[in-house]
Amino acid sequence: MGKASILVVEDDADIQQLVSYNLIKSGFNVTCADSGEEALEILEQEQVDLIILDLMLPGRNGMEVCTLLREKPGSVQPPIIMLTAKSEEDDIVSGLACGADDYVTKPFSPRVLIARVQALLRREQEKILTEQRSDDKDTISVHAIIIHRGRHEVLVAGKQVHLTATEFTILEQLATRPGWVYTRQQIIDKIRGYDYLITPRAVDVQIFGLRKKLGETGHCIETVRGIGYRLQEG
Numbered sequence: 001m002g003k004a005s006i007l008v009v010e011d012d013a014d015i016q017q018l019v020s021y022n023l024i025k026s027g028f029n030v031t032c033a034d035s036g037e038e039a040l041e042i043l044e045q046e047q048v049d050l051i052i053l054d055l056m057l058p059g060r061n062g063m064e065v066c067t068l069l070r071e072k073p074g075s076v077q078p079p080i081i082m083l084t085a086k087s088e089e090d091d092i093v094s095g096l097a098c099g100a101d102d103y104v105t106k107p108f109s110p111r112v113l114i115a116r117v118q119a120l121l122r123r124e125q126e127k128i129l130t131e132q133r134s135d136d137k138d139t140i141s142v143h144a145i146i147i148h149r150g151r152h153e154v155l156v157a158g159k160q161v162h163l164t165a166t167e168f169t170i171l172e173q174l175a176t177r178p179g180w181v182y183t184r185q186q187i188i189d190k191i192r193g194y195d196y197l198i199t200p201r202a203v204d205v206q207i208f209g210l211r212k213k214l215g216e217t218g219h220c221i222e223t224v225r226g227i228g229y230r231l232q233e234g
Contacts, residue, residue, distance in 0.1 A: 004049040004121050005029045009039040009065065010083070011057050015106070019052060019083070022110040023117070036060030040068065048078050050120060052113075055084035055095070063098050070099030070164055079120040079165060083108065089199060097205040099164045123165070127152055140175045142231065144217050147175055156217050166191055167210045174221065174231040183228040 006028045010016040020030045031046065033039040036057045042048075051069075055062035066080055079101040084091070087105040095103050102116050138149040146155040152168060154161045163171065173182060173190050182190075184200040207229055211218030220232045 003029045007048040007051045009033045010054045036065040051080045067098045179233040181230045
């Protein structure tokens with residue numbers, strides 16, 4: 001397998017250089033963009049494996065860029081790590097809600113950032129391997145929802161619904177055992193795969209977005225007060 005390609009979207013030259021240096025040192029190919037508009041132009045021309053995205057950019061900010069990418073139908077959906085000085089809980093919740101897969105605040109440790117990049121790329125590689133091994137057992141059908149793990153595809157009433165990697169993982173977890181209640185911490189553990197500092201409120205935001213994308217079928221995701229969430233039994 002060749003080197004993974006990382007797009008770094010950062011207007012601060014010093015931080016851009018620091019991130020790029022450490023990524024290249026770790027064996028990645030790196031492309032840089034100084035603005036949201038430049039990032040979108042690059043993504044129209046090149047395929048990247050992961051995006052490191054600053055929030056406070058000239059022109060289109062990071063939130064806008066992330067939202068545009070996640071709402072673009074039929075597009076390749078690389079993982080997105082937001083790297084930003086905005087560290088308030090509301091900022092983190094907003095970043096994850098608009099489609100980011102991870103959120104790293106400044107000042108940051110380059111080693112930790114590289115570890116986050118590697119973890120997300122491993123998760124993407126596991127999806128590819130799953131797709132290569134996929135068969136009928138990789139399909140979950142419940143209510144009007146069909147989930148194909150191998151293709152990382154969700155159909156609702158026969159219509160494809162575009163989910164972020166995090167939303168897909170949550171839906172898959174709930175649909176694997178309809179009627180089973182999952183706590184917010186269990187959902188966090190499934191998404192991240194390792195100890196991760198994230199608030200239960202962020203999980204609530206992800207569930208809200210998932211319900212919205214599923215339309216009427218989203219009502220099948222029930223809130224179990226004081227515990228977590230479950231998908232109604234079919």
